Amino acid sequence: MNIFVLMKRTFDTEEKIVIQNGKVSEEGAEFIINPYDEYAIEEAIQVRDKHGGEVTVVTVGNEDAEKELRTALAMGADKAVLINIEDDVEDGDQYTTAKVLAEYLKDKEADLILAGNVAIDGGSGQVGPRVAELLGIPYVTTITKLEIDGTNVKVVRDVEGDEEIIETSLPLLVTAQQGLNEPRYPSLPGIMKAKKKPLEELELDDLDLDEDDVEAKTKTIEIFLPPKKEAGKILQGDIADQVKELVSLLHTEAKVI
Amino acid sequence: MTRKVLTLAEVRDGALRNVSFEAIAAAKTIAEGGEVVSVLVGVSVRSLAAELIHYGADRVLVVEHEKLAHYTPDGYTQALQAVIEQEKPEGIVFGHTALGKDLSPKLAAKLQSGLVSDIVALEEAGGNIVFTRPIYSGKAFEKKIVTDGLIFVTVRPNNIAPLQKDESRTGEVTDVAVDIKDLRTIVKEVVRKTAEGVDLSEAKVIVAGGRGVKSAEGFEPLKELAKVLGGAVGASRGACDAGYCDYSLQIGQTGKVVTPDLYIACGISGAIQHLAGMSNSKVIVAINKDPEANIFKVADYGIVGDLFEVVPLLVEEFKKLKVHS
Numbered sequence A: 001m002n003i004f005v006l007m008k009r010t011f012d013t014e015e016k017i018v019i020q021n022g023k024v025s026e027e028g029a030e031f032i033i034n035p036y037d038e039y040a041i042e043e044a045i046q047v048r049d050k051h052g053g054e055v056t057v058v059t060v061g062n063e064d065a066e067k068e069l070r071t072a073l074a075m076g077a078d079k080a081v082l083i084n085i086e087d088d089v090e091d092g093d094q095y096t097t098a099k100v101l102a103e104y105l106k107d108k109e110a111d112l113i114l115a116g117n118v119a120i121d122g123g124s125g126q127v128g129p130r131v132a133e134l135l136g137i138p139y140v141t142t143i144t145k146l147e148i149d150g151t152n153v154k155v156v157r158d159v160e161g162d163e164e165i166i167e168t169s170l171p172l173l174v175t176a177q178q179g180l181n182e183p184r185y186p187s188l189p190g191i192m193k194a195k196k197k198p199l200e201e202l203e204l205d206d207l208d209l210d211e212d213d214v215e216a217k218t219k220t221i222e223i224f225l226p227p228k229k230e231a232g233k234i235l236q237g238d239i240a241d242q243v244k245e246l247v248s249l250l251h252t253e254a255k256v257i
Numbered sequence B: 001m002t003r004k005v006l007t008l009a010e011v012r013d014g015a016l017r018n019v020s021f022e023a024i025a026a027a028k029t030i031a032e033g034g035e036v037v038s039v040l041v042g043v044s045v046r047s048l049a050a051e052l053i054h055y056g057a058d059r060v061l062v063v064e065h066e067k068l069a070h071y072t073p074d075g076y077t078q079a080l081q082a083v084i085e086q087e088k089p090e091g092i093v094f095g096h097t098a099l100g101k102d103l104s105p106k107l108a109a110k111l112q113s114g115l116v117s118d119i120v121a122l123e124e125a126g127g128n129i130v131f132t133r134p135i136y137s138g139k140a141f142e143k144k145i146v147t148d149g150l151i152f153v154t155v156r157p158n159n160i161a162p163l164q165k166d167e168s169r170t171g172e173v174t175d176v177a178v179d180i181k182d183l184r185t186i187v188k189e190v191v192r193k194t195a196e197g198v199d200l201s202e203a204k205v206i207v208a209g210g211r212g213v214k215s216a217e218g219f220e221p222l223k224e225l226a227k228v229l230g231g232a233v234g235a236s237r238g239a240c241d242a243g244y245c246d247y248s249l250q251i252g253q254t255g256k257v258v259t260p261d262l263y264i265a266c267g268i269s270g271a272i273q274h275l276a277g278m279s280n281s282k283v284i285v286a287i288n289k290d291p292e293a294n295i296f297k298v299a300d301y302g303i304v305g306d307l308f309e310v311v312p313l314l315v316e317e318f319k320k321l322k323v324h325s
């Protein structure tokens, strides 16, 4: 089976956000594979181990993403592709990213494409379904279970806590929800092997795309931190008194009750 | 510039979800005096049209088809495409719900359009409609504008106030005929896990429990507190993973994103993935026996103590308050 994973490099979940010159400062920040994409990579590896084939992990980003691609290879992916459009496109949005990914994928005859359901930085959840639509294939988002039998596919989809049992078929794109699996850590031999696995780097030119084709449709005009919350009031004294005080504060000061 | 703006109404258990009205309010701002047209999709949904008009829609379009009984991306895309071809809107507003999140990117790709997802505020400024949305799990916000083509957005539930309901408003309700075919994903079964009662994403008060609740029975006092306050019960991933409650109650990055007036976190440590789902709540109360717990950093009021002691006392106090007021 020909399997692709769409992977985004993101800020570490625990990272503090600092804004400098109107942008989120990357100085000294730790980066990780978007956590939902880890589920996608793990699932891809499991599907390959069961049904045969090859897993290719693709990212749109700059050369810094090589590190996360190597991690994916160390987990067990077979190939990695970095589409580096940094020099060609200044400000991209989800329209840009999806168009680039779809252009890369269009002649790859993918059977299965996996993505994360949302990136923890940009947080739009757009890229997966957009890519599927551009490729003309069906998709199922926020999946917690995937069963493949020939070209028939059965999926469990998380819908705000309810479950939908969905039947569909390959070729297909799915986006991973937490609960799909437990991503493995790269093993030491895995890390050694990853160094020798192919990591291809492409640019916009290699994809038959012009800057105009991928020009963003939206623009970020400002980034700001939420107003600093005043330190909360930690109540003191006897628990029963604290409870009385809390109820009174919620009633008279916060006026939410 | 006036615009014609479409909104997608969302129906659950035969009733309109609040986010349908919030979408209309957002659409009014985007329309800048233009027409707001709401779209109802499904089976036997026509009777809900009047309420959309009471909340500010100028017209309602109804797309009914047996194959639209369950949401599928293909079915709904065909329904909305028919509407869009007919109406040629300059703006579209969906809720940022499971349905809206799933459908909007597909439609945007089909229309070769941008899409600003999960907005929590919008305003007209300097000739643009400026949208505010959280990024980095709510640790920062960005303001976005649409630079080319259609203004397509999804609104986070419970953040944009609906317009005042006006039952004297009237408007045209028309059917749009569609032929729905070739659904490539089929919903075989829906396993409902969601508890009866208040929809978490719309609740004004949420009492949430974490691993500190320790058992399914441990949730009883929280349920009681929620009942007294007319609110809903939520949970952290920790509590769901431990089997104390169902995943449908989960709040956070993986679960539901909520913005109630009052959020009471009981025995929840305050991991960033949990905060991503609730840090925008208007007032946050934390009850935790660990004074160092991260949840106190976002809390407006905190009690350091055993939730099994504190929560029943709270129930009593709120009951007294209710009697007095």
Ligand SMILES: Cc1cc2nc3c(=O)[nH]c(=O)nc-3n(C[C@H](O)[C@H](O)[C@H](O)COP(=O)(O)OP(=O)(O)OC[C@H]3O[C@@H](n4cnc5c(N)ncnc54)[C@H](O)[C@@H]3O)c2cc1C
Pocket (backbone or CB within 6 Å): A006, A007, A008, A009, A034, A036, A037, A058, A059, A060, A061, A085, A086, A089, A090, A091, A092, A093, A094, A095, A096, A097, A098, A101, A114, A115, A116, A117, A118, A119, A120, A121, A122, A123, A124, A125, A126, A127, A128, A220
């Ligand atoms: C050249 C360029 C410049 C950019 N400039 C800016 C900027 O100035 N400001 C700004 O805020 N953002 C910028 N971006 C990022 C961009 O706006 C979005 O972050 C990106 O399109 C993904 O959107 P998202 O974070 O909402 O991801 P989501 O749609 O939430 O991601 C869902 C899933 O899609 C897949 N996916 C997402 N992004 C990628 C990717 N890059 N490669 C592979 N798979 C992916 C992953 O599987 C992910 O889990 C730029 C992007 C590019 C390409």
Ligand SMILES: Cc1cc2nc3c(=O)[nH]c(=O)nc-3n(C[C@H](O)[C@H](O)[C@H](O)COP(=O)(O)OP(=O)(O)OC[C@H]3O[C@@H](n4cnc5c(N)ncnc54)[C@H](O)[C@@H]3O)c2cc1C
Pocket (backbone or CB within 6 Å): A035, A036, A178, B209, B210, B211, B212, B213, B235, B236, B237, B238, B239, B250, B251, B252, B253, B254, B255, B256, B266, B267, B268, B269, B270, B271, B272, B273, B274, B277, B287, B288, B289, B290, B293, B305, B306, B307, B308
């Ligand atoms: C990709 C990803 C997505 C995630 N998504 C989510 C999500 O959507 N939602 C979510 O919640 N988590 C999510 N998580 C998990 C998150 O990281 C935390 O593990 C989880 O939120 C912890 O739950 P908790 O606070 O209930 O448990 P713990 O961290 O174990 O905290 C329990 C707390 O209870 C307190 N306590 C114990 N006993 C008592 C008592 N008797 N009285 C008062 N206090 C007491 C303790 O002091 C402690 O602070 C996600 C993680 C990942 C990796």
